[in-house]
Every structure is written in C-alpha cells, then in structure tokens.
Amino acid sequence: MAFLFFLCLLPLLSSAHRYPPSNPRLKKAYVALQAWKHAITADPKNITGDWSGPLVCNYTGVYCTAALDNPSQMTVAGIDLNHGALQGSLPVELGLLSDLALLHLNSNAFRGTLPGSLKNLTLLYELDVSNNQLGGGFPSVVLELPSLRFLDIRFNSFCGDVPSCLFDLPLDALFLNDNHFTFSIPENIGNSPVSVLVFARNQITGTCFPKTIANMRNTLHELIVMSAGLRACIPPEIGQLTKLRVLDLSHNGLVGNLSGTIGGMTSLEQLDVAHNKLSGEIPGSICDLPHLKNFTYSYNYFSKEPAR
Numbered sequence: 001m002a003f004l005f006f007l008c009l010l011p012l013l014s015s016a017h018r019y020p021p022s023n024p025r026l027k028k029a030y031v032a033l034q035a036w037k038h039a040i041t042a043d044p045k046n047i048t049g050d051w052s053g054p055l056v057c058n059y060t061g062v063y064c065t066a067a068l069d070n071p072s073q074m075t076v077a078g079i080d081l082n083h084g085a086l087q088g089s090l091p092v093e094l095g096l097l098s099d100l101a102l103l104h105l106n107s108n109a110f111r112g113t114l115p116g117s118l119k120n121l122t123l124l125y126e127l128d129v130s131n132n133q134l135g136g137g138f139p140s141v142v143l144e145l146p147s148l149r150f151l152d153i154r155f156n157s158f159c160g161d162v163p164s165c166l167f168d169l170p171l172d173a174l175f176l177n178d179n180h181f182t183f184s185i186p187e188n189i190g191n192s193p194v195s196v197l198v199f200a201r202n203q204i205t206g207t208c209f210p211k212t213i214a215n216m217r218n219t220l221h222e223l224i225v226m227s228a229g230l231r232a233c234i235p236p237e238i239g240q241l242t243k244l245r246v247l248d249l250s251h252n253g254l255v256g257n258l259s260g261t262i263g264g265m266t267s268l269e270q271l272d273v274a275h276n277k278l279s280g281e282i283p284g285s286i287c288d289l290p291h292l293k294n295f296t297y298s299y300n301y302f303s304k305e306p307a308r
C-alpha cells in the first residue's frame with residue numbers, strides 16, 4: 001500500500017524538483033493549459049494527450065523561453081497548434097499566458113470568439129487563428145494588444161463591421177479574407193503600415209477606395225481585394241503604390257476605365273482585374289511595367305487590348 005502510494009507520488013516529486021513552485025509563471029500557464037484542455041472537445045491527433053502534469057514546457061505545441069523581464073525564469077512564450085484539428089473553444093484562462101509572443105492556431109475547429117482576457121497578452125506579436133470556426137463580431141480584443149504585428153483571422157465566420165482603428169495599428173500583415181465582414185474601407189486606411197493586406201471574400205460597401213491609400217506607398221507589397229463585392233471606383237492615387245508587387249481586384253463589380261496610373265506601380269509583378277465590368281481601353285502604360293509577369297483582365301468589357 002505504502003509502496004503504491006510512493007509510486008504515484010514519484011512523478012509529482014520529480015517535476016516539483018524541475019520546476020519548483022517558485023516559478024509562478026509556469027504555475028499560471030499550467031492553470032491556463034489545463035482549462036484549455038478541458039475546453040477542447042475533440043482531439044483526433046491526440047495533441048493534448050501529453051498535456052498533463054506540471055511540466056508545461058514539455059507539452060506538445062507549447063514552447064518556453066527565459067522570461068524577458070526575468071531571464072532566470074522560464075515562461076511559456078509560444079503556442080503552435082497549427083493543423084491540430086482540435087475542436088472546442090478558447091477559454092478565458094488563456095489570459096494567464098501573459099508572456100505569450102506567438103499564438104498559432106490555424107486549421108483547427110475552434111468555435112466561439114477570442115476571449116477578452118487576451119488583452120493581458122501584452123507581448124503577443126503574432127496571432128494566427130485562421131481557418132477555424134470562430135464567429136461573432138470583429139474580435140476587438142486584438143485592438144488592445146500593443147505588441148501585435150501579424151494578425152491572421154482569415155477563413156472564419158466573423159461578421160459585421162471592421163473597426164477603422166484597426167488600420168491605425170502598427171501591423172506588418174493583416175489577413176481578414178474569407179469571413180462575413182460587411183464594411184467600407186475607412187479613410188484612415190492610409191495610416192496602416194502593413195506590407196500585406198488581404199480583404200478577399202468579404203462584403204465591401206461604400207463608394208470609393210479612399211485616396212489615402214497612396215500613403216501606403218512605402219510599405220504595401222500585396223493588396224488582395226478579390227471577390228469582395230467592390231462596386232466602387234479605384235482612385236488614380238493607387239498608382240503611387242510603387243512598392244506593390246501583387247494587386248488582385250478580380251471578381252468584383254468595378255466599372256469604368258482602368259486607371260492609366262497603374263502604369264506607375266513599377267514593382268508590380270501580378271495584376272488581376274478579371275471578372276469585373278471595366279471598359280474602355282487597357283492603358284498602354286501597363287505593358288511598360290518592368291516586372292509584370294501576369295496580367296489577367298478577362299471577363300470585362302474592354303474595347304481594345306493594348307498595343308505592344
């Protein structure tokens with residue numbers, strides 16, 4: 001009896017030795033990860049099978065480093081459960097992972113929304129919850145994450161408006177595509193320093209792309225607005241985006257002429273305006289773009305192809 005008791009206690013003793021309770025960060029992480037494990041309703045790949053016991057740094061998908069503000073303490077700095085096929089929800093206890101810098105959850109089946117407690121994650125730099133079943137309004141907690149640079153919420157069921165202050169954040173990349181957002185591109189879009197901006201397959205309302213888009217001239221490399229219900233005009237200012245390499249405006253309801261200023265986008269490699277209602281002549285300036293590899297303009301009402 002006593003021997004059995006000792007055997008059961010052994011794993012506890014050895015882990016207590018490795019992570020003495022003097023590390024409150026890992027204790028909080030333990031609480032958070034156990035709560036999460038309970039909120040996971042299906043785990044076909046048995047990813048959380050080893051999520052037990054206090055050695056959280058050994059859990060599959062959990063990565064520890066020395067804490068920034070106390071290098072003698074280990075802390076959970078990253079969680080990568082990409083392609084985990086996990087079902088369930090994101091519990092409020094995730095707010096206890098206050099040293100988390102990376103949270104990668106793409107290609108799972110998490111439902112619900114991002115808990116407001118995530119605002120505790122002041123070091124969070126990359127947040128990727130793409131390809132899940134999250135829903136509700138725009139997850140506004142992301143607006144409160146001061147370190148956030150990479151935000152990927154594509155392929156979910158978020159709906160409603162996109163808050164304009166999103167474009168005031170110092171992000172490097174923003175993926176909103178394949179949701180159910182209905183929004184007009186706000187005037188302050190030009191404040192956004194992103195290099196990649198993907199709006200595709202949402203519903204964009206409003207009349208014109210703001211002229212302030214020209215303010216993104218030094219940073220924007222990719223702009224993808226395909227299948228977004230755009231009926232609006234594309235202002236000539238777009239031609240000032242001289243760093244842009246990929247512009248996809250296909251499968252919208254764009255009308256009128258294609259602006260000749262597109263010929264000023266000297267870095268352009270891919271240009272797709274197919275499946276719109278554009279008319280007139282294709283500006284010859286497009287053919288002079290030095291890096292253009294693929295220009296797709298089928299399914300429009302262009303009267304004349306550019307002469308080379």
Ligand SMILES: *[C@@H]1O[C@H](CO)[C@@H](O)[C@H](O)[C@H]1NC(C)=O
Pocket residue numbers: 046048049050
């Ligand atoms: C899941 O993983 C744990 C720990 O890695 C293991 O003990 C358990 O047998 C696994 N379960 C299944 C169903 O494979």
Ligand SMILES: *[C@@H]1O[C@H](CO)[C@@H](O)[C@H](O)[C@H]1NC(C)=O
Pocket residue numbers: 055057058
């Ligand atoms: C847990 O991680 C420690 C290092 O932190 C390592 O020495 C040990 O082998 C790991 N245990 C298991 C079961 O993976």
Ligand SMILES: *[C@@H]1O[C@H](CO)[C@@H](O)[C@H](O)[C@H]1NC(C)=O
Pocket residue numbers: 092093094095096098117120
């Ligand atoms: C936020 O972090 C603090 C400090 O780490 C912690 O005490 C608190 O419980 C956390 N709040 C939430 C909602 O997780």
Ligand SMILES: *[C@@H]1O[C@H](CO)[C@@H](O)[C@H](O)[C@H]1NC(C)=O
Pocket residue numbers: 256257280281
């Ligand atoms: C469209 O382009 C044609 C020349 O291709 C020009 O005559 C016409 O004025 C343009 N229309 C608009 C609305 O810019």
Ligand SMILES: *[C@@H]1O[C@H](CO)[C@@H](O)[C@H](O)[C@H]1NC(C)=O
Pocket residue numbers: 272294295296
């Ligand atoms: C050019 O782009 C179109 C649509 O963007 C794509 O379908 C096609 O495969 C591309 N062609 C080449 C040669 O890359």
